[in-house]
Amino acid sequence: MADTGISSSSGARGAPGSVATQATLPIARKPSRLFRNLASKIALVPMILTVLVIFVGCTIWTVVHSFTSSKLLPKLDFVGLAQYERLWGNDRWMVSIKNLAVYGTCSMIFSLVIGFTLAALLDRKIRFENTFRTIILYPFALSFIVTGLVWQWILNPDFGIEKVVRDLGFESFVFDPLHSDQFVIYGILIAGLWQGTGLVMCLMLAGIRGIDEDIWKASRIEGIPVWKTYVQIIIPMIRPVIVTSVVLIASGIVKVYDLVVAQTSGGPGTSSQMPALYVMDRMFKDQNLAQGFAASTMMLVAVAIILIPWAYLEFGGKKSRG
Amino acid sequence: MNTMTAVNTESSISIRDLTLNFGAVQVLKRMDLEVAPGEFIVLLGPSGCGKSTLLNCIAGLLDITDGQIWIKGKNVTWAEPSERGIGMVFQSYALYPQMTVRGNMSFGLKNQKMPQAEIDARVARAAEILQIQPLLDRKPGALSGGQRQRVAIGRALVRDVDVFLFDEPLSNLDAKLRSELRVEIKRLHNKLNNTMVYVTHDQIEALTLADRIAVMRGGVIQQLDEPQTIYNRPANLFVAGFIGSPSMNFIHGAVKGGKFYAEGIVVDLAGYEGGALIDRPKAILGLRPEHLTVTNTAVAGKTIAATVEIDENLGADSLLWLKAGDNQISVRIPVEDRLNAGTSVHLEVDMSKASIFDAETEARV
Known part of the structure; x- marks a missing residue:
């Protein structure tokens, strides 16, 4: 839109209709493409720089240094794949991967299912809907550290759920996930779900509310049960909302860190290790930068392997879906 | 019922x-x-x-x-x-x-x-x-x-x-x-x-x-x-008022002795198809635009004197907006009979298709 007055060769050719007699009049020139939408382009420059320097630049820097033997300080003495061999030979890392798989799968499934169920229940025109929505969304306003501490206490056998149930008379009741090698990850999962499902519910509720009332009327006239309408008609219609939820949940899963720190610090032993925790510990506890970089590069690769084909299918093929 | x-x-x-x-x-x-x-x-x-x-x-x-x-x-x-x-x-x-x-x-x-x-x-x-x-x-x-x-x-x-x-x-x-x-x-x-x-x-x-x-x-x-x-x-x-486009013309007046009186308008109600025409101090005469005809000759009790204000060409026919006293009246006429603004004409009323309403109850008489 900017009227620059700069003539370019393409601009002169852009007015073939001008005849010789009009040569004395100023000829309207097509502005150079470079200066079109100039204000928006200037406004975008900081973000473009951020993306290039911080995201792309630092990612490359990290990947490069994962092939070195950097300890406390980064240095460029390449050792090939040595850091990766160490990484995959490390029990802690293997436990982290296993934990992430369990936590990720359960968290994704339960967040979507519980979030949608809550949204569907709230959608049935209940009383005090706003109150319930606020209560369910409230944990989302807390930091992971607070959530972790709260659930550490709730799950503590000395004064948490176990204590309460035992006081009710069930003397042999045992519920102590945080001190069990096997179940500790589910203790973290409960806290994660408590914090995260509220947001998923709100997104889903917004999606459900956006659906034309007549769809419901039509399905009632046809005698389709409510649950079937939700599953077969409503869920496919709120697909974009579900995609958004999946992306949000997935990014939460990959970066889960503070919740583990606050609840178990990776314990008991190493049984609740997570990849992000492993990265932080190697980089700052062990002063082994290259090993941390190798682990974070593996996380990047894993995310890329899942994300790129999916993003291509979801957004690249949009035109063909009509 | x-x-x-x-x-x-x-x-x-x-x-x-x-x-x-x-x-x-x-x-x-x-x-x-x-x-x-x-x-x-x-x-x-x-x-x-x-x-x-x-x-x-x-x-x-x-x-x-x-x-x-x-x-x-x-x-x-x-x-x-x-x-x-x-x-x-x-x-x-x-x-x-x-x-x-x-x-x-x-x-x-x-x-x-x-x-x-x-x-x-x-x-x-x-x-x-x-x-x-x-x-x-x-x-x-x-x-x-x-x-x-x-x-x-x-x-x-x-x-x-x-x-x-x-x-x-x-x-x-x-x-x-x-x-x-x-x-x-x-x-x-x-x-x-x-x-x-x-x-x-x-x-x-x-x-x-x-x-x-x-x-x-x-x-x-x-x-x-x-x-x-x-x-x-x-x-x-x-x-x-709801049915018909343009809407029915309503003229506010009174019914007295089988005639409808409004400002500058007297219409004989003989031929009206409806209930008994008892005297009403407040009545409304309803005339559809297509039930009025434009003529040049005034007939006492049968026509309403009016002045053309606007002539709208609708393609198939033409819509004439006239002023009769304080009342705005629309008339549907064939497109070839179009008239210029300011022309004084007389509107012949087809009483068999007119409606009279009681202004109090709004019901048709």
């Missing part, structure tokens, strides 16, 4: 004493309506008059406060919508976007566990009637508005029901498609001979489609009659 016990089993739909309250607001007021089998009833009225609400009550999508609804001799007042033997078509089409046309039409039947062969036969028949066979494997997103509404009608058709309910089905379409589909719905009704209840705010749709029109206002049926009667003998001032 009806005694409490007598249920007319002849009726396809029978609504007795229906009342619906939303909180403290009474949306439908003690309404009675009998629809004969195969009849095409149009519920017509301005927005907020309760016409769609009444349709939703018939469909069972709204729980009523009081009264009864009978469909085909069965009391369905508290029956589920799916058990009432109705099909419904919505303004927004309400198609399931992720299913093909075939899927949309067969989803409800599949849900009833109907054999596949029967489903296929019904879908094929409906598709043939509505001429949508080539679209069966497409999704609603790939269809035009008119095609979508055809599919929505098809979805009601496969249910093989006796009663069809239409909730402003043509309102989302452009003018050309609207008139096409209007004819199509009429043709469909002639072919299937089902009972149809059709909600609209468009008087053209009402007049062209209906066997009987129910004109509604404020949750009350103002008049329930054949289109021609509604047009020529509107029961009250509201119906008279």
Whole structure:
């Protein structure tokens, strides 16, 4: 839109209709493409720089240094794949991967299912809907550290759920996930779900509310049960909302860190290790930068392997879906 | 209108004493309506008059406060919508976007566990009637508005029901498609001979489609009659003003000794088709634009003197806006008889087609 007055060769050719007699009049020139939408382009420059320097630049820097033997300080003495061999030979890392798989799968499934169920229940025109929505969304306003501490206490056998149930008379009741090698990850999962499902519910509720009332009327006239309408008609219609939820949940899963720190610090032993925790510990506890970089590069690769084909299918093929 | 016990089993739909309250607001007021089998009833009225609400009550999508609804001799007042033997078509089409046309039409039947062969036969028949066979494997997103509404009608058709309910089905379409589909719905009704209840705010749709029109206002049926009667003998001032475009001319005055007096106007009411013309200090004379003729000669008691203000060419005919005293009057004239502004003319009144309303009760005399 900017009227620059700069003539370019393409601009002169852009007015073939001008005849010789009009040569004395100023000829309207097509502005150079470079200066079109100039204000928006200037406004975008900081973000473009951020993306290039911080995201792309630092990612490359990290990947490069994962092939070195950097300890406390980064240095460029390449050792090939040595850091990766160490990484995959490390029990802690293997436990982290296993934990992430369990936590990720359960968290994704339960967040979507519980979030949608809550949204569907709230959608049935209940009383005090706003109150319930606020209560369910409230944990989302807390930091992971607070959530972790709260659930550490709730799950503590000395004064948490176990204590309460035992006081009710069930003397042999045992519920102590945080001190069990096997179940500790589910203790973290409960806290994660408590914090995260509220947001998923709100997104889903917004999606459900956006659906034309007549769809419901039509399905009632046809005698389709409510649950079937939700599953077969409503869920496919709120697909974009579900995609958004999946992306949000997935990014939460990959970066889960503070919740583990606050609840178990990776314990008991190493049984609740997570990849992000492993990265932080190697980089700052062990002063082994290259090993941390190798682990974070593996996380990047894993995310890329899942994300790129999916993003291509979801957004690249949009035109063909009509 | 009806005694409490007598249920007319002849009726396809029978609504007795229906009342619906939303909180403290009474949306439908003690309404009675009998629809004969195969009849095409149009519920017509301005927005907020309760016409769609009444349709939703018939469909069972709204729980009523009081009264009864009978469909085909069965009391369905508290029956589920799916058990009432109705099909419904919505303004927004309400198609399931992720299913093909075939899927949309067969989803409800599949849900009833109907054999596949029967489903296929019904879908094929409906598709043939509505001429949508080539679209069966497409999704609603790939269809035009008119095609979508055809599919929505098809979805009601496969249910093989006796009663069809239409909730402003043509309102989302452009003018050309609207008139096409209007004819199509009429043709469909002639072919299937089902009972149809059709909600609209468009008087053209009402007049062209209906066997009987129910004109509604404020949750009350103002008049329930054949289109021609509604047009020529509107029961009250509201119906008279609502039906007809341009609207009926209303002249405020008084009836005295068989004559109508207004400022500068005296009209002899001989030949009026209606009730006894007792003297009324406040009355309204209603004249449709097409029931007035422009002449050059004044006849005492038969004509109204007026001055031309604006002449609107409508293509097929022309609309003349005149001033008679304080009253604005519109007259429909042939396009070749157009007149210039400022011309003084006389308007001949066809008293057999005029309406007189009592200004107090607003009812037709």
